[in-house]
Amino acid sequence: MxxxxxxxxxxxxxxxxxxxxxxxxxxxxxxxxxxxxxxxxxxxxxxxxxxxxxxxxxxxxxxxxxxxxxxxxxxxxxxxxxxxxxxxxxxxxxxxxxxxxxxxxxxxxxxxxxxAPAPYPWWLKFLGIVLFSLGFAPLMQPTWYEIGTTAVLGALAAALAVAADRVPRLARVLPLVVSAAVSVVTVELFARDPAHGGPVLLMLPALFYFVPGDYLSAATAELSAGLITTGAVRLVYSVFLLLQLYLGVLLGVMVTGTSTRALFDIAAVADLPRWALFLSWIVFTTGTLFAFAIPLRYFWPLLLLVYVTVGVQSGFTKLIGEVGGTFVAAVVLAAAATVIARRPHGPPRLILLLPGFFTLTVGSLGMRGLTALAGGYVVKGFADLLQLVTIVTAIAVGLVVGSVLAQPRTP
Structure with a gap:
């Protein structure tokens, strides 16, 4: 040249x-x-x-x-x-x-x-966040009640997210406001019967759009790659966002006069058929496109990577456990995204990684651990937080390993 x-x-x-x-x-x-x-x-x-x-x-x-x-x-x-x-x-x-x-x-x-203006109107972003939440809901609890609850709570969260685009002051405290509102509605309307599962499991799909799991893993990946300053600062910011969500849930519980002991973490009995679980990832990927302003032409490669990530994680989890399965899935996801992103006019690597990454459910573990501690369930809370640290590290290192393995030998 x-x-x-x-x-x-x-x-x-x-x-x-x-x-x-x-x-x-x-x-x-x-x-x-x-x-x-x-x-x-x-x-x-x-x-x-x-x-x-x-x-x-x-x-x-x-x-x-x-x-x-x-x-x-x-x-x-x-x-x-x-x-x-x-x-x-x-x-x-x-x-x-x-x-x-x-x-x-x-x-x-x-x-x-x-x-350039946003590629989709506000109502499509609203719909995207709702679909994003609905697609993730079966991963928390595979029940029809979870789906119905998420439709209502996801619409509430989406309305606040869309409003924050027009109100900068709301955007600064959006995770806190959303989690408090979702917490109040969940405790008052949907979490009265323990047979439907714990309230946090009912809240999480609607809050998943705001959970900083991607930032947590990016911070860990930067630290493992030797970028100490950027990794440390991003890690602190991720924890701050997570604490906002946690505090909002507690404020919602306090406003309703409910004891924090109500924040138990027990799943309901599954009643979703397998076909619904399979189709949920199509709903999830569609929601991801609209919620994160991703061009529609990337739908099929993103859906393929989502199913590959879910399949690899499920298969290897049965063989070597959750941490090993998550690590292998992260390696495969990063390697596949790196190879596909080599084409100059192909999807960027970040876009290819994002939906598959969300299927690994990093940030939700932090929320469950913190709320379990607040409810007095100390052993369960610390177990979730320890699992969070382990899974975040497994994903981050897996993404780095996958990227290294897929890099061409010559620049």
Missing amino acids: EQRVVVDVGDLTAFLARLTALMLRGSGEGAHRIGPAVADSARAFGGTASLLLVPDAATLTVTASDGRSRTVTVHGFPEVFRLDRVAALKPLLAEVREGGTTLPEADRRLRAIEW
């Missing part, structure tokens, strides 16, 4: 700063891919770039081919709720890397991605 000389270091810095900020906002999988992408883009336009990263900010130093340099600080809060931007960014980066576009054109296209 023939390098192009960039005379104006300011133009190159502005483009790379905008690219860094956009990638920071889409760094739910981790920040380790930002540095190489920014450096490759700088090199394609005849310059060099280096980054000092934390999860929500970066110090960017850009040097043009004439030796002039500039350093800027870039901010971007990490999230995974607008993955349409991640999908649009990947082919642009491939074209830049291959020398197929000029700097002004690349900057124009990057601005268009940055300011």
